[in-house]
Amino acid sequence: MHVKGKHVILSLVLFVFGYLIAVSYEQAQYLLEENEIAEDWDRAFHYRQQLIDFEERNNELEREINSLRLDLLETEAQLSEEQATLMSAVELKRKLQAYVGELAINGPGVFVTLKDQEYVPSDANVNDYIVHDRHVQLVINELLSAGAEAIQVNGQRIFQDSHVYCVGPVITVDGTSYPAPFTIEVIGDSDVLLAALTLEQGVIDQLVNERIEVEYGTKQIEMEPK
Known part of the structure; x- marks a missing residue:
C-alpha cells in the first residue's frame, strides 16, 4: 500500500x-x-x-x-x-x-456616796458631822487624777468649769442645789479608780476620819447629756 x-x-x-x-x-x-x-x-x-x-x-x-x-x-x-x-x-x-456633755454616755466605773453622820453628840458642832463641798471636791479631784473620763454628782454632769459649793446642809452644783446624800459617779477604768480611792491614808480614810459615812463600789454608769 x-x-x-x-x-x-x-x-x-x-x-x-x-x-x-x-x-x-x-x-x-x-x-x-x-x-x-x-x-x-x-x-x-x-x-x-x-x-x-x-x-x-x-x-x-x-x-x-x-x-x-x-x-x-x-x-x-x-x-x-x-x-x-x-x-x-x-x-x-x-x-x-x-x-462637753452634748451626748449621753455610758460605761464601767465607780460610785462614791457621801452621807452625813447619823449620830451627832449633843455637845458637838453639827457642822463637823455633815458633808461639805470640800469633801465632794476632794473625791472629784482624786478621781480626775486617776483618769476619770466623765463625772456626775447626783445625776448632774461635772465639767472643767463646774463649781461645787455648799450652802448650809445642801451642796450646789453649777447653780443646782442637792441635799445629802451625795453620790459621785465616774466612768473610767474601775480597777484604777477604785485603787486610787482606797489607798492607805487616802481619800476614803480621810473622809472617814472626818466623820463622813462613805459607800463605794463599781457599777455600769449611764450619764445623760447636760
Whole structure:
C-alpha cells in the first residue's frame, strides 16, 4: 500500500495542531494555577494584615485597661484615705461632744456616796458631822487624777468649769442645789479608780476620819447629756 503525499501532510498538520492544543492547554492550566496561587497569597496577606490590626487593637485596649485599672486603684486608695480621715473626724467629734456633755454616755466605773453622820453628840458642832463641798471636791479631784473620763454628782454632769459649793446642809452644783446624800459617779477604768480611792491614808480614810459615812463600789454608769 502506498502512502500518498497529501496524507503525510495532513498527518503532520494534525500532529502539529494537536501539539499546539496540548501546549495551549498546559499553558492555560499553568496560568490558572498561577492566578489561584496569587489569589491565595492575596487572601492570606489580607487575613494576616487583619490579624496584625486585631493584635495591635487588642494591645491598645489592654494598655487602656491597665491605665484604667491603675486609675481605679488610685481612686480607691484616695477614697479609703478620705474615709479613714472622715471616720477619724467623726470619732473625734463624738468624743468632744461626749466631753462637753452634748451626748449621753455610758460605761464601767465607780460610785462614791457621801452621807452625813447619823449620830451627832449633843455637845458637838453639827457642822463637823455633815458633808461639805470640800469633801465632794476632794473625791472629784482624786478621781480626775486617776483618769476619770466623765463625772456626775447626783445625776448632774461635772465639767472643767463646774463649781461645787455648799450652802448650809445642801451642796450646789453649777447653780443646782442637792441635799445629802451625795453620790459621785465616774466612768473610767474601775480597777484604777477604785485603787486610787482606797489607798492607805487616802481619800476614803480621810473622809472617814472626818466623820463622813462613805459607800463605794463599781457599777455600769449611764450619764445623760447636760
